Amino acid sequence: MAIAPLSHEDLLPGEGIILRKNANAVIDVREAGLSRFAFDDLMWLVGMRGKEAIGGRVYLTNYRLVFKAHRFNRVRGTFSVFLPSIEEVRDSSFAVTRQATVSTATQDLTFVVWGVPQLIDTIDQCRAEFDDAYITELATLVLAEPWKIGHGLQTVARYEALNMSLSAARMRGDFSAAATTIANMIDSRFNRAEVAGALQVVDLLTRAGERPST
Incomplete structure (x- = not known):
């Protein structure tokens, strides 16, 4: 899996990486303007009908949550969710799919990832330590x-x-x-x-x- 790591040049002044995990960001296939996923008729079994999991890695820093997609996806890129913007992090697992959903005032962002309890606990701890x-x-x-x-x-x-x-x-x-x-x-x-x-x-x-x- 070819993912360029989050390097020192990608970080803001005073920012440090606390946790990193391989993860998939869940997107809506129709909304993204993509063709139907080949196995979409089976995706309902894992709560993913009409969805696609974009492979990559999620990083938690003392400022934000960063997702970086790997280059073998139909959709590529990076986005950040800032700690003071996070209103809730919850376990949204369905059947065998382990996933966490991060809610802000503007979006719900879902990540398929192993170790959901650890991820949620660590994010919540960092949120609590962030001084508004x-x-x-x-x-x-x-x-x-x-x-x-x-x-x-x-x-x-x-x-x-x-x-x-x-x-x-x-x-x-x-x-x-x-x-x-x-x-x-x-x-x-x-x-x-x-x-x-x-x-x-x-x-x-x-x-x-x-x-x-x-």
């Missing part, structure tokens, strides 16, 4: 190096406008305005897998904009 007073500083770090969050899981190259918007947003000090600008770039041309990274940035910037300035 640091949200504004984290948002500033993200806008300074937006390419490190990933472009979502891409089936086609439709994310350039979003990338340009992220790059422009780092020049501003108004997190709420930046969140609105990025959110307005997302329309029906994109599916949720493609804009996973952008949606999570919108969530983080919105939370940072809601905090009183010091």
Whole structure:
């Protein structure tokens, strides 16, 4: 399985890797604009009708959860979910499929992974240790190096406008305005897998904009 590891160059200042696991990110095949999976008629047996598991690796850091797909998928890419944006992590296993679902204000993201209890416990511990007073500083770090969050899981190259918007947003000090600008770039041309990274940035910037300035 060819997965480029999350390297020091991929990390934000002060960020460190706490846990890494081989995992699959579950996407909706129809929504992603993909052809029907060859064995879709059997996928209901494991709770995956109309879904496809994109192979890769999930990393937990002291700032975020990062998923990187390997190059043998129909869909490739990277996306991040920031710890202060996570509202719940739950065991969503079905039949023999072990999986965890991470919920934020903008998305539910499901990962097929072994060791679900350990993953949930470790994420919850990191969430508890994250000081919400640091949200504004984290948002500033993200806008300074937006390419490190990933472009979502891409089936086609439709994310350039979003990338340009992220790059422009780092020049501003108004997190709420930046969140609105990025959110307005997302329309029906994109599916949720493609804009996973952008949606999570919108969530983080919105939370940072809601905090009183010091």
